[in-house]
Amino acid sequence: EDQVTQSPEALRLQEGESSSLNCSYTVSGLRGLFWYRQDPGKGPEFLFTLYSAGEEKEKERLKATLTKKESFLHITAPKPEDSATYLCAVPNGSGNTGKLIFGQGTTLQVKP
């Protein structure tokens, strides 16, 4: 069964304290891995798509990387405005790539 597991569930950082969020996945035939950011009361905001092991993408203080079994979202020198829940998702492996399997998310709090 396709599965996505994110860790940690919650993370508290001081402003400027870099860290990484983990997303482990089990899926037959990876067709991409997605990272989203979700603020309270809002919809998920698309961040990155990664397609193959070794691929990296960056956006401001965020960098996403992908291996054959997991993805990391690295946050460099975070600011309070980076506080949000970060979601990882993969398309299901059954052929219909319309269905995304989401992890439970990591809730990040950055204190000034």
Place this chain on the structure above:
Amino acid sequence: NAGVMQNPRHLVRRRGQEARLRCSPMKGHSHVYWYRQLPEEGLKFMVYLQKENIIDESGMPKERFSAEFPKEGPSILRIQQVVRGDSAAYFCASSLQQMNTEAFFGQGTRLTVV
């Protein structure tokens, strides 16, 4: 370029009533997806539609729930005879192609059943 539009943003229904949630995809997008987020739970896939067709409804409860995406107008998620357990945030997403590319979510409809 407007994003995915959902309305209403908040909906309160009494048990037994019907709830209708609307989603207008981004311009040019013909693939629409509905997800549900229960309190303290992750996003769960419900249904995937293209214009006038249901492609995958494997995440939809067998009873009381239905979805459509007509040739003209928004996609509709309909919940008949709502119960308290239907209280959740319902999100719609759209994509230009199947969801192995960028998919964009709306702000959601928060349904409260009283």
